[in-house]
Amino acid sequence: MPKAYVFTRYGGPETEALVERDRPSPGPGQVLVAVRAAGVNPVDWKQRSGYRRPGEADRELPVVFGNEVAGVVLETGPDVTGFAVGDEVFGSPVAGGYAEYTLLPVAVTAHKPAGVSFPDAATLPVAAATAYDGLRQLALPAGATVLVTGAGGGVGVAALQIARAFGLHAVGVAAEGKKDLIESLGAAHVASGPDLAARVRAAAPGGVDAVFDLVGGEVLEAAATLLTDRTKLITGADRATVARLGGAPVERARTATVLDEVARLVVEGRLRPFVTLTVPLDRAGEALRAIEEGHTRGKIVIEVSA
Template sequence: MVLAYGFTEYGGPQTQSFFDVSLPPPGAGQIVVSVRAAGVNPADWKVRAGTRKDTVPVTLPAVLGREVSGVVTSVGPRVTEFDVGDEVFGSTATGFGGYTEATVLNASQSAHKPAAVSWADAAVIPVACGTAFDALHDLDLAAGATLLVLGAGGGVGTSTLTLARARGITVLGVASAAKQDAVEETGSLWVDSGDLWADAVAALAPSGVDGVFDLVGGEPLQRAASLRRPGAPLISIADSVAATELGGSGVERRRTTAVFTAVAELVADGSLDPAVRQRFPFEQAGSALAAVESGHSAGKVVIEFDHASEADPSEPGD
């Protein structure tokens, strides 16, 4: 058995608690990892709230989280790229969470952690950094192009800004005043997300922007679509249906070893800062999620685990 943090029924934070879970041996193409750090994302509380029942089915009680870094303790059949003792990171397998002492990953959605990358930074690569990497791949903008990012101050937003700037793209990042520094630190142009943000964008890009990446949805997405030059791509992770209706699309998430390895190399050489801004010990997992659910956290939030005196999670529990 391993200790985990999750929710016992759909609802608010009051449904969250610690509980023990039984960890099965890894199946074909899977690995078990002793978790060192877990990324915390808005999707976590949205799954708990039940707003994603149609796309993210869960079995209650459910462990929160979907991205971790850790040490491999067991490998399943047909796994050749990882061995026990390897330091890795990746997306949790279906039915498993990240806020737990040990969990199961799909080998095809995991990668080796470079020595130069911290546990915390590695843990947030699959969701935020990976989404940003895939979004820019889908947008396919050339150096010199202008990209508009809505919701630019969060984990996905700041990763997108950094990666886009590295490609020579001019970025207009729409975010609250509290996140101005996070936007400008990437070399992007900050646009206040107040009522006049669209007017500010139109003034900065009078001929229209060359691409839009939306992380907000709703009316801002509608307005952003009108700020594009003809034929400019638009993608959204907040509302892919509305984006499609506006001539755009969602992000095609690849979540592969190759993508995760490429992003980790960018982190290792200093090209990409995963923007981990808050760290909580596992005992404060609820506070970590509350920080994200408040909507005021800039950058990424991570839960860290102390395994100084752990039992091997690959061994059978009581």
Template sequence: MSTVYVFTDFGGPETQQLLDRPAPQPGPGELAVEVRAAGVNPVDWKIRSGALGRDRELPAPMGREVSGVVTDLGEGVEGFAVGDEVLGPVADGHGGFAEHTLVRAAEAVAKPEEISFADAATIPVAAATAYDATHQIELDPGQRLLILGAGGGVGLMAAQIGSVHQFTVIGVASQSKRKIVESTGATFVPSGKGVADRVREVAPEGVDLIVDLVGGEALREVVGLVADPTRIISAADATTATELGGAALERTQEAMEKITEVIEYGLVDPHVTACYPLTEAGRAVAEVETGHATGKIVLEPTPCADPGHARSLVR
């Protein structure tokens, strides 16, 4: 049997629970993976809430990105072997908040030895999102990149990618995240009412690209900072972005492999700030759902701390 964290109905966190099920068996083109770490993302609670549709079979497993060890191969799989360490998004119908899950071989990437399982688990969704968001519209060195929501896992990685490319990065986040945002080399601007005026103080000529990880009114308030609204990319609120003349984030096949290499060479740090055991998955999801989490939160099915306690991974 294998433990998996699910939601039993669409709605709030009261629908979440742990279940014991037979370990999933890989179908054609799939890898069976013993999960070593799973990234926790806003999309996890948004799926549970029903905001992204209600067509999933219930109870539905939670968690979209994992790292782990291959335990079995489905028919037709080539390029992987039992015992390989991998990372990837989970296969449809399966979850990462689990002891065992499935990953499509075509979407899996070998985990480099230089990257920990905890860091690797942030790559398929969060790091790949940051990579795509900073490459969908190309900037030249010195041009100004504004990131809304720069203190979260995606935002911190996007800021670091901007620094690698020598962009002038301006990171908007809550005051409590100032230190970690500035650690990426970005200029910190506190979020909240009047944020557009505060950005203009550090960028009087405006910005060349807005990467939005918040959406809603926060995005509306800063839209005037970019001369060309087509230079607004949103990973959080495609409706508002397109209404303002921008675009939704476009995901690419190559992003996961490329950002893995960048992390392997130490150019970007995923900033995993806390690890929870699988038995505390509810606490981990709640921390992300508040919108106040700093950096990335991960789960490790093998207890990563004393029962009931998260361990800090702040570096």
């Protein structure tokens, strides 16, 4: 039977398991996909720990991990147009992507360009699309400066590159060991740690026009002091703190149009997914541990055998 990596109850890594489950069947507006790659994101382990998006109900256990995949269409459901068996696609699964097979809703599914690998495409629906949505939300004019905290992770690496594609100047906050990575993306690097605001002012003497936070907590609070206009303060990590500071969470579009746009940036060479580690499905736990420890560079992807 097909395999999937799941958590059987809410809690820590001890709740995770590789299990067998029936191959799903697509419903209206869905396609069944043979997964070739699944992106790994912090939200994956947070969901296992009990995290809920606002308004989200409890999920039926066990829950398959994963929120972004790339693969090949095996079957289409009723009322599906624009997709056919054999199409190479990527998108956000209905119920988990760390699996040999999953279902994708066509509203959040796009055709994978031939020049983009499955592992690279699997990084786009969450990390790259979040970065794209956040920068569109900030609506900065060309030449403006955006500060990105947590710039060395999957969303941060994408945000620095997309900012550059939008004609913005970017300042990336990350550990000292990620300095070369941040600067290779055309951004100024600021080391994380105490007295962050002072270091940002030194790196960007003209000030910053917006903050795209991916860390939350004290880092978000320090970054907020750099802005006079808190409508240009957004976070993908800490809704409660950003609300108190007068900013807003990243507003996710979650559309196929956005997926097409980020894929186009990859094809044009303006967005590199930076997949730094791939592991097979039976080692998905290792990928989650790496993300949970919080010191990764770029993206981790689970590859599923054809």
